Amino acid sequence: xxxxxxxxxxxxxxxxxxxxxxxxxxxxxxxxxxxxxxxxxxxxxxxxxxxxxxxxxxxxxxxxxxxxxxxxxxxxxxxxxxxxxxxxxxxxxxxxxxxxxxxxxxx
Amino acid sequence: xxxxxxxxxxxxxxxxxxxxxxxxxxxxxxxxxxxxxxxxxxxxxxxxxxxxxxxxxxxxxxxxxxxxxxxxxxxxxxxxxxxxxxxxxxxxxxxxxxxxxxxxxxxxxxxxxxx
Numbered sequence: 218x219x220x221x222x223x224x225x226x227x228x229x230x231x232x233x234x235x236x237x238x239x240x241x242x243x244x245x246x247x248x249x250x251x252x253x254x255x256x257x258x259x260x261x262x263x264x265x266x267x268x269x270x271x272x273x274x275x276x277x278x279x280x281x282x283x284x285x286x287x288x289x290x291x292x293x294x295x296x297x298x299x300x301x302x303x304x305x306x307x308x309x310x311x312x313x314x315x316x317x318x319x320x321x322x323x324x
Numbered sequence: 325x326x327x328x329x330x331x332x333x334x335x336x337x338x339x340x341x342x343x344x345x346x347x348x349x350x351x352x353x354x355x356x357x358x359x360x361x362x363x364x365x366x367x368x369x370x371x372x373x374x375x376x377x378x379x380x381x382x383x384x385x386x387x388x389x390x391x392x393x394x395x396x397x398x399x400x401x402x403x404x405x406x407x408x409x410x411x412x413x414x415x416x417x418x419x420x421x422x423x424x425x426x427x428x429x430x431x432x433x434x435x436x437x438x439x
Contacts, residue, residue, distance in 0.1 A: 251427065261367070261415065261430040303367060311357070311380050312428060314367040 219244040221306050223315035230294050231323050238289040238318045240278075240304030248306050250287040252278055253314075255301040264302070265289070274298070294322045326350045328431035330416050336437045337406055345401045345434045347416030355379070356399045357417040357428060358391065367415065373399065406438045 220243040230236050242248055252264040265273055267280040267287060278289045287304060299322045304315040329348045337343050349356050358370040372379040373391055390402045399418075403410055413435050417428040 253430075260432045261417075263427055263429070266427055307428075311369045311372050311382070312359075313369060314359075316366045 219248075219306050219308065219313045221304050221313050221315035223302075223304055223318050225318050226316065227319050227321070229321045229323060232296055233293050236291050236294040236298070236320065236322075238302050238304075238320065240287045240289065240315060242285050242287065242304075242306050244285075244306055244308075246308065248280070248287075249308065250278075250280055251305045251307060251312070252276070252287075252289050253303045253305055255303070255317075257300070261303065294320075296322045296324055298322050328416055328418055328429050330414075330431035330434050332434060333432065334435045334437070336439065339408055339438055340405050343403050343406055343436060345403075345414050345416075345436070347399045347401070347431055348397055349399055349416065349418030350420070350429055351397070352420065353418035353429070354421045355419045356391075356393070357419075358401045359415045359417065360384070360412040361415065361433075362409075362412040370401070370414075403436075406436075408438050411436055411438045 222241045224239050250267040253261045254264045255261045265278050276289055276291045278287050280287050301317050301319050303317045305312045331346045356373040359367050360370055361367045369382050371381040371385045371391055388404050392400050413433045415433045416431040419428045
């Protein structure tokens, strides 16, 4: 069975501070991992996928198979980063989401 | 940029009634999904649909639920006899063909309220 754990329900940082949103997963095969973001009153949208190894809006995430983690990081948080962030694991046919972390960036 | 659309944005229904939630996926996408999110809880997978049949479904997706792609553009979720606990936000998603599969594009959601 596949499982995604986001241990922090709420995370609050000051503008300009580094931020790390934690994600751990459990999956027997080779995982495809994603971060989705949901800004207030907007739809879920893809932020990052591990296979592309890209940086979007200053965010990066590295897949660590040894620790079964896919933490999302940004060196300098901005107020507009305040949103709900979901880590998701996908295989053919479905995605399993974590509980989500609400990030608040204070001025 | 093309988007997944969903109608209605909010549906109120009485317990025991049937509801149909509608989605228009992005036109060249091949996989379609329904998820739900009960208020304050996580996004939960319901069902995936590919090549005009269910690809995978969760334990939530029982006999009360059905999906259909009636006309090649709409993708519907039907709940036959709604229960109070079906109240949730329902999200449709689709993903494109090719190597970037599993990268899902979500609709804005339909808020279903069962009274």
